[in-house]
Amino acid sequence: MFSERERERYKRQMMLFGEEGQERLKKAQIFIAGAGGLGSPVSLYLAVAGVGTITIVDRDVVDQTNLNRQILHFDRDIGRKKTSSAKEKLQEINPDITIHAIDVKIDETNASKLIGNANGIVDALDNYPTRYLLNEVAIAKEIPLVHGGIRGFYGQATTIVPGTTPCLKCIFPKPPPQEVLPVVGATAGLIGTVQANEVLKYLLGIGELLKGRLFIWDGIQAHADEICVERNPACEACGSKAKKTPAREKK
Numbered sequence: 184m185f186s187e188r189e190r191e192r193y194k195r196q197m198m199l200f201g202e203e204g205q206e207r208l209k210k211a212q213i214f215i216a217g218a219g220g221l222g223s224p225v226s227l228y229l230a231v232a233g234v235g236t237i238t239i240v241d242r243d244v245v246d247q248t249n250l251n252r253q254i255l256h257f258d259r260d261i262g263r264k265k266t267s268s269a270k271e272k273l274q275e276i277n278p279d280i281t282i283h284a285i286d287v288k289i290d291e292t293n294a295s296k297l298i299g300n301a302n303g304i305v306d307a308l309d310n311y312p313t314r315y316l317l318n319e320v321a322i323a324k325e326i327p328l329v330h331g332g333i334r335g336f337y338g339q340a341t342t343i344v345p346g347t348t349p350c351l352k353c354i355f356p357k358p359p360p361q362e363v364l365p366v367v368g369a370t371a372g373l374i375g376t377v378q379a380n381e382v383l384k385y386l387l388g389i390g391e392l393l394k395g396r397l398f399i400w401d402g403i404q405a406h407a408d409e410i411c412v413e414r415n416p417a418c419e420a421c422g423s424k425a426k427k428t429p430a431r432e433k434k
């Protein structure tokens with residue numbers, strides 16, 4: 184059931200998917216890995232849409248160099264934990280939802296537990312080793328993983344549905360070298376918004392997801408494209424062999 188305030192708040196989107204759709208969003212739990220450039224727009228748009236429980240995980244502290252793109256964090260937040268800054272803003276923008284902000288580094292010992300019973304995972308990270316870990320947990324729990332990545336004016340996004348689509352390892356078998364990436368805030372905003380939109384469609388069960396499709400954005404040319412991606416039967420994460428290993432059994 185919704186309060187009068189919630190009905191007013193969500194009025195313009197309930198015109199699209201009704202009370203039932205809004206109820207789905209309210210009951211949903213979404214896990215966002217990263218409260219940075221992508222995590223900011225993803226979490227803001229999921230919060231304003233009324234996704235009932237948002238868990239956001241980040242271990243960093245807000246730095247001056249973050250502020251050109253990480254719009255959850257303000258100048259006054261420099262030196263604060265990103266999680267406390269994120270929780271404050273998200274709770275302020277929508278007091279009717281629950282925000283869990285966890286200040287921890289995601290690793291193989293805690294990833295599955297942190298993700299818990301989430302309905303979906305958002306990859307708002309900037310490194311591939313942790314992305315691969317999210318990919319493994321998504322496969323084990325059979326929940327979608329919405330990937331996003333950015334560099335400069337370029338961005339990419341895709342939605343991984345275990346058992347249906349290629350996984351992150353099928354698409355990117357090897358991590359690119361770690362580097363300090365140049366990034367324009369607007370690119371993070373665009374890709375993060377695509378990711379939030381994917382999560383909403385998935386939760387509502389409407390539209391076409393970016394399944395088996397890698398969305399590519401070239402901000403310099405103002406050109407969007409997509410690449411069809413396929414499962415690798417020999418994939419070490421989702422291939423037929425991998426599925427039988429006990430570590431990937433459904434918990």
Ligand SMILES: [Zn+2]
Pocket residue numbers: 349350351352353354415418419420421422
């Ligand atoms: Zn795979």
